Each structure stands twice: as C-alpha cells, then as structure tokens.
Amino acid sequence: MFNKNHEFILWLLVALFAIISFIGAMPFAVGIAGKLSIIAISARLLFAISARLLFALIHGSQRLGWRRLGIMFGITCIVSWCYESLSIATGFPFGHYVYTSELGLKLGTVPLMIMPSYFGVCYLAWALAHVLLHKFDLKIEKRLMFAIPVIASFIMVMWDMSIDPASSTVKHEWIWRDGGGYFGVPFSNFMGWFLCVYTIFQFWAFYLMRSNEMQNCAEDSKKSSWYLVIIIYGSIFLGPISAVFTNTGGSVTDASSQVWPLKALYETLGLVPIFTMLFVICLAFFKVQKSTIGSK
Numbered sequence: 697m698f699n700k701n702h703e704f705i706l707w708l709l710v711a712l713f714a715i716i717s718f719i720g721a722m723p724f725a726v727g728i729a730g731k732l733s734i735i736a737i738s739a740r741l742l743f744a745i746s747a748r749l750l751f752a753l754i755h756g757s758q759r760l761g762w763r764r765l766g767i768m769f770g771i772t773c774i775v776s777w778c779y780e781s782l783s784i785a786t787g788f789p790f791g792h793y794v795y796t797s798e799l800g801l802k803l804g805t806v807p808l809m810i811m812p813s814y815f816g817v818c819y820l821a822w823a824l825a826h827v828l829l830h831k832f833d834l835k836i837e838k839r840l841m842f843a844i845p846v847i848a849s850f851i852m853v854m855w856d857m858s859i860d861p862a863s864s865t866v867k868h869e870w871i872w873r874d875g876g877g878y879f880g881v882p883f884s885n886f887m888g889w890f891l892c893v894y895t896i897f898q899f900w901a902f903y904l905m906r907s908n909e910m911q912n913c914a915e916d917s918k919k920s921s922w923y924l925v926i927i928i929y930g931s932i933f934l935g936p937i938s939a940v941f942t943n944t945g946g947s948v949t950d951a952s953s954q955v956w957p958l959k960a961l962y963e964t965l966g967l968v969p970i971f972t973m974l975f976v977i978c979l980a981f982f983k984v985q986k987s988t989i990g991s992k
Contacts, residue, residue: 706754706924713747714931718938742800745809748816751928755921756819759834764907771899772818773811779892780806789888792873799869818896820929821851827922827980832989836905845897851929852893853886854972858936858965860885865950866961875952879961922984930977933969940966 756765783790784805799807825848826834836844857878863869865880876882943962949955 702754702758703918703920703924706751706921709747709751709754710924710928710931713744713751713928714934716744716747717931718934742809745813745816748820748928749812751924752816752819755823755924758921760904764904767903768819768900769815771903772815772896775896775899776811776814776892777803777806779888779895780810783888787884789884789891791876791882791884791888793864793870793885794873795870796868798867814893814896817852817855817929817932818848818893820925821848821855821893822897822900823922823925824848824851824929824976824980827925827983828976830983830987832922832987834904836901838905841901841905842898845894845901848897849890849894851973851976853890854969854976855932856889857886858933858969858973861956861961862936862939862965865956866948866958871951873951875950875954879956879964880948880950880952880954919984919987919989922989923981926977926980926984930973933973936962936965936969 753765756768760768779789781804782788783792784794795802795805795807795810799809801808803811822844823834825844826832828847829840829843831840860881861879864872872880872882872885874882876885878886939962943958946958947955948958948961
C-alpha cells in the first residue's frame with residue numbers, strides 16, 4: 697500500500713516528467729541540445745527515462761514487492777536486448793537500423809539506457825491494461841493470461857508510433873538504414889515492436905501466475921495510485937503535442953534520401969497520440985472513476 701511519502705514522490709516524478717516531455721521535445725530545445733553536445737542530448741533523455749523508471753520501481757514495488765518487480769525488470773532487459781541485438785544484426789524483427797553515439801554507452805550494439813526505457817513504459821502499459829479490464833490488484837488469472845499481454849502490447853506500440861520518426865529521422869538517435877514509409881520508419885518496426893513487447897508481457901504473465909506469493913499482492917484501495925499511472929502515461933504525448941505548435945518548418949532527409957516535410961511529420965506525430973494514447977487515458981480514467989475501490 698502507498699504511504700504519503702511514496703505518493704508525494706510519485707506525484708513529483710509525474711510533474712517533472714511532464715515538464716521534461718513538454719519542453720524537451722520542442723524543436724528549438726532539440727536544436728539547442730544538439731548545438732551543445734552529445735552529452736546534453738544524452739542527459740535530456742536520461743532524465744526522462746530515469747523519471748519513468750523511478751516511477752515504475754516505486755509504484756511497482758508497493759504493489760508487487762521488490763523480488764517480483766526485480767524479476768520482471770530482468771525479463772524486460774533480457775528480452776528487449778535480445779530482440780534489439782538480433783534486429784541490428786539481421787533486420788528481424790524491427791528492420792535494419794543502427795544506434796548512433798547520441799544514446800551513450802552500449803552493451804554490444806544496444807545503448808544501456810534502452811532496456812530501462814522499455815521497463816519504465818512497459819510497467820505503465822501493464823498497469824493500464826489491468827485498468828481497462830477492470831482489474832485493480834495486478835494479479836494474473838488464467839482467463840486473462842493472454843488478454844493482458846495483448847492489450848498492454850497495443851498500449852506500448854501507441855507510444856512508439858508517437859516518438860519513433862522524431863527520434864530517428866529528426867534527432868538521429870537511431871538510423872533506419874533503408875528508410876520507411878512512416879517518415880523514414882519502416883512498417884516492420886511497429887510489427888516487430890508488438891512482437892517484442894508481447895513476448896515481455898507474456899513472460900511476465902507466466903511468471904506472475906506461477907508465483908506462489910501472488911495471493912499476498914494486495915489490492916490497492918486508493919484511486920489516486922491508479923490516476924498516477926494514467927497521468928504519467930498521458931504526459932508522454934505532451935512532447936509530440938508541443939512540437940506541433942513550436943516547429944519552424946523545413947525538411948529532413950532520411951537514410952534512403954527521402955525528404956520529409958517537418959510540418960507534416962510533427963503534425964502527424966501530434967495526431968497519432970491524440971487518437972490512440974488519449975483514448976486509452978480517457979477510458980482508463982473513467983474505469984477508475986466508476987470503480988468501487990475507495991478514493992482514500
């Protein structure tokens with residue numbers, strides 16, 4: 697259960713992440729960071745990833761305990777690193793791409809910050825999937841063994857659709873060697889993403905269902921703890937929205953020499969989360985609001 701100190705820290709993380717998301721994705725902020733150095737770019741990303749990760753660790757430890765959460769973190773890091781490394785080497789399942797030096801130190805060919813980034817958003821998607829299915833204890837039942845991973849995977853891919861073209865084609869944090877139809881990102885990336893995160897979630901489901909301690913995972917009676925998950929997930933798309941109104945036009949060329957208008961790119965990335973992520977946020981909010989769990 698959450699005490700006041702934990703809840704205060706979580707709300708603080710939500711506020712900090714919202715500010716980072718809103719300001720950090722603005723084209724002028726990206727340009728300033730780019731002129732400063734690779735270190736500035738890595739620091740900006742590290743702050744955002746750290747805020748999500750800390751939220752997931754604090755929120756998740758209160759619900760599931762550190763042991764279960766640690767195993768889930770390990771599953772996420774191993775599976776995501778394997779899929780990323782495989783795709784960089786072979787093109788399956790995401791497509792042919794390579795990470796640049798802008799994301800810092802690497803484990804093999806994958807930046808170290810990528811795996812914790814997966815976990816931070818995976819936890820949010822996992823919790824939101826429970827909310828959408830009106831389950832507020834985070835336990836796994838046989839009838840939901842596959843439903844929760846599938847729904848959580850869709851929630852994850854919604855996030856990737858709102859950030860990938862800006863992160864790759866514009867910021868060059870990674871480069872798609874053959875380009876792609878979605879502003880330089882290939883169709884295979886999103887199918888591969890679904891496969892990757894579904895694998896993670898399905899392993900989580902198998903582990904949690906077989907855990908002998910799951911009966912000790914208490915249902916949280918505080919609606920505020922669920923609103924925290926909803927709001928921090930919603931804060932993610934503040935970046936794409938802010939970029940819509942602050943971009944200065946121009947164009948960008950991907951690795952396949954295809955030229956993309958920046959106005960079209962940013963407006964598309966603004967529309968996508970409004971009609972995907974925001975829908976999930978609204979539905980989850982109404983689910984929590986109408987639930988029978990207490991408000992205190």
